[in-house]
Amino acid sequence: MSRKVRADIHLDAIVHNYRLACAQAPEAKAVAIVKADAYGHGAVRVAQSLAAEAPAFGVACIEEALVLRSAGLTQPIVLLEGCFDAEELPVVSREGFWPAVHSEHQLAALERAVLPVPVPVWLKVDTGMHRLGFAPDAVAAAVARLRACAAVSDILLMTHFARADEPEQAMTEMQLARFNQVAEGLGLAASLSNSAAVMAWPEAHRQWLRPGIMLYGATPFERAQPVADQLQAGMTLSSEIIAVRDVPAGEAVGYGAAFVCDQPRRIGTVAMGYGDGYPRHARVGTPVIVAGQRTSLAGRVSMDMLTVDLTDLPHADVGSRVELWGRQLPVAEVARWSDTIAYTLLTGLTSRVPRCYD
Incomplete structure (x- = not known):
């Protein structure tokens, strides 16, 4: 697949x-x-x-x-x-x-x-x-x-x-x-x-x-x-949840242990990373949309993956669609969380991301 x-x-x-x-x-x-x-x-x-x-x-x-x-x-x-x-x-x-x-x-x-x-x-x-x-x-x-x-x-x-x-x-x-x-x-x-x-x-x-x-x-x-x-969004960048795990309180997620669970949390891994052009410097808490609901990054963005908090989204699971920016989430909002501007996010998408025209 x-x-x-x-x-x-x-x-x-x-x-x-x-x-x-x-x-x-x-x-x-x-x-x-x-x-x-x-x-x-x-x-x-x-x-x-x-x-x-x-x-x-x-x-x-x-x-x-x-x-x-x-x-x-x-x-x-x-x-x-x-x-x-x-x-x-x-x-x-x-x-x-x-x-x-x-x-x-x-x-x-x-x-x-x-x-x-x-x-x-x-x-x-x-x-x-x-x-x-x-x-x-x-x-x-x-x-x-x-x-x-x-x-x-x-x-x-x-x-x-x-x-x-x-x-x-x-x-x-x-x-x-x-x-x-x-x-x-x-x-x-x-x-x-x-x-x-x-x-x-x-x-x-x-x-x-x-x-x-x-x-x-x-x-x-x-x-x-x-x-x-x-204005209407010209691009929707999306991917899917590829893994879900329950992480105990006190355990860390991702490189540098940048996110430590303050309580038992359900963490989803998304096939998207800075190798695709998603900003590595997006902070913990940067919003994402999972299965139509807003949640946020939990941990550092890596080259091919990022992790999101699914604790309050019990319906989200492997295969759930994830919008990184687009019609439900303005790219400028993601840019602010990443200490940059929308221009850099849009122009920084790599060739690994297929463009699909509707």
């Missing part, structure tokens, strides 16, 4: 979440961000499910974009990190990719390039994230150079917010003010909004949205948020 670990990908939920993003700014267009294999959900299948509605897709690099092209996706694809080498530019031109330009070396490569078809570029402005992008006082000159460049057909301005998921913080307002000052008088379309800004910062919507994590049903916010509360 095969191991019962699986990740069910709910394509209808992802379409719902994309439409929810679009509804926040009906006059804007939304690039569906499918980088990192669609945050672990499968970029090709996700893009195919959105192909009738999304005018463009977004990925990190040309390798990810070529996977979509080879699968028959024809929409423009934004390369969010741009080209890493000038030799990529003819491919970008041929395939209809839209590269970000965030550095002098990328701009200079475009100026030297002779391309069969000029490409639209997304010029990145560093408004305070300080990872990529041109400093505000260098943007006007960069725009002038791009406008004079035969390899460039169009220019769009973009930036990225550092704290849009913290609406109470003033940094997003500061970044918006810097961007507005830079963009004034340039007459260019813009893309500012990641998922958090799509949901919480309407003043940042502009012409193009960039929903990412929200497409997959995970909230970027620590607290309840009206739009995020309407």
Whole structure:
């Protein structure tokens, strides 16, 4: 009998979440961000499910974009990190990719390039994230150079917010003010909004949205948020109980004896571990759903297994289904118990977990 670990990908939920993003700014267009294999959900299948509605897709690099092209996706694809080498530019031109330009070396490569078809570029402005992008006082000159460049057909301005998921913080307002000052008088379309800004910062919507994590049903916010509360889980990660044992009071369970039974307890072993991508650092007490009821981890997560407390679930037994996150248990809640974020859990699932599409 095969191991019962699986990740069910709910394509209808992802379409719902994309439409929810679009509804926040009906006059804007939304690039569906499918980088990192669609945050672990499968970029090709996700893009195919959105192909009738999304005018463009977004990925990190040309390798990810070529996977979509080879699968028959024809929409423009934004390369969010741009080209890493000038030799990529003819491919970008041929395939209809839209590269970000965030550095002098990328701009200079475009100026030297002779391309069969000029490409639209997304010029990145560093408004305070300080990872990529041109400093505000260098943007006007960069725009002038791009406008004079035969390899460039169009220019769009973009930036990225550092704290849009913290609406109470003033940094997003500061970044918006810097961007507005830079963009004034340039007459260019813009893309500012990641998922958090799509949901919480309407003043940042502009012409193009960039929903990412929200497409997959995970909230970027620590607290309840009206739009995020309407998201539907894009993935249900599940397995089964493979063994059950009664453990006396005072006995420990798992590596490091991290969980000691305070009373006689019924412990279930689940076929799921960090070798599948479930976080090893999930704390004792991290919630799981067994046979439709909530319980919690009892002991450390190991490579192939984890243990859960079945003491108050007398009906649970070998073969009972276990949801690690999904429609009954938000992935963001598991992430909080694991001192991380939903992004790392979703993108960290290994190839050992089959993706099953419904």
